[in-house]
Amino acid sequence: MALPLKSTLGELRSELIDRLGFSNQNQSARGILIPKFNSFLVRAQQQIWHEYALGDDKSQWDFNTAIDQKYYDWPNDCDPDRLVRPGLWISRNPTSTNPLWEPMEEGISGLHDSVNNISYWPIRYDRFVDPSDNTYKIELWPVPDASTYKVRIEGYRLLKAFAVDSDRTTVDSSLVFHLALAKAKADYEHKDADICFQQFERMLKNIRSKTRGNARHIRTVRGGEPRYIYPRPGII
Numbered sequence: 001m002a003l004p005l006k007s008t009l010g011e012l013r014s015e016l017i018d019r020l021g022f023s024n025q026n027q028s029a030r031g032i033l034i035p036k037f038n039s040f041l042v043r044a045q046q047q048i049w050h051e052y053a054l055g056d057d058k059s060q061w062d063f064n065t066a067i068d069q070k071y072y073d074w075p076n077d078c079d080p081d082r083l084v085r086p087g088l089w090i091s092r093n094p095t096s097t098n099p100l101w102e103p104m105e106e107g108i109s110g111l112h113d114s115v116n117n118i119s120y121w122p123i124r125y126d127r128f129v130d131p132s133d134n135t136y137k138i139e140l141w142p143v144p145d146a147s148t149y150k151v152r153i154e155g156y157r158l159l160k161a162f163a164v165d166s167d168r169t170t171v172d173s174s175l176v177f178h179l180a181l182a183k184a185k186a187d188y189e190h191k192d193a194d195i196c197f198q199q200f201e202r203m204l205k206n207i208r209s210k211t212r213g214n215a216r217h218i219r220t221v222r223g224g225e226p227r228y229i230y231p232r233p234g235i236i
Contacts, residue, residue, distance in 0.1 A: 007173035010165030044180035065144035074136035094150035
């Protein structure tokens with residue numbers, strides 16, 4: 001069953017203008033309000049996105065390793081600053097009916113780089129911006145010794161475009177609308193602005209309770225505590 005589509009910028013703005021009492025304005029007058037009311041909605045979504053982690057924008061991305069390749073492209077729609085702890089997992093048997101996923105540790109130091117003759121299954125990773133093209137990359141350590149490993153990223157999607165009337169919200173449309181409504185009412189000094197903020201907070205609380213809020217979880221492995229498996233004795 002398909003999920004209902006989120007509302008568009010144009011739909012939310014039209015409702016927002018009506019709720020603020022401008023429904024009787026002629027088209028020319030309503031047109032003047034468009035940039036300001038777009039701003040209320042865009043900034044409301046940005047605030048929700050940056051201050052709260054909601055379940056509907058959580059996702060995962062998989063990629064396969066390549067032999068002796070340590071650098072990989074970061075997924076275009078994954079926010080590198082909003083990962084679900086620990087961020088990356090690796091499976092050495094991804095095609096199995098019951099694949100084992102091991103958590104990877106973030107951080108590759110100069111000490112790790114000094115051990116440059118190791119080729120094994122990666123246990124560490126780093127995120128960095130490639131200055132040559134200003135894009136995010138992933139570094140794995142040690143360099144993979146097989147192309148059968150699969151790496152999984154768990155995190156949150158980047159905000160989608162929300163600038164033209166046909167663009168849809170990334171986060172819950174009702175949250176975006178009610179926060180924008182509260183901010184607009186406060187801007188126009190409506191007496192019920194505080195009530196609108198309270199309505200937004202109740203909605204947010206209900207949604208977060210359903211999606212585990214902004215908790216960063218560590219997934220257990222085979223019913224037990226996460227196991228960090230290191231390649232060989234003596235390796236950093």
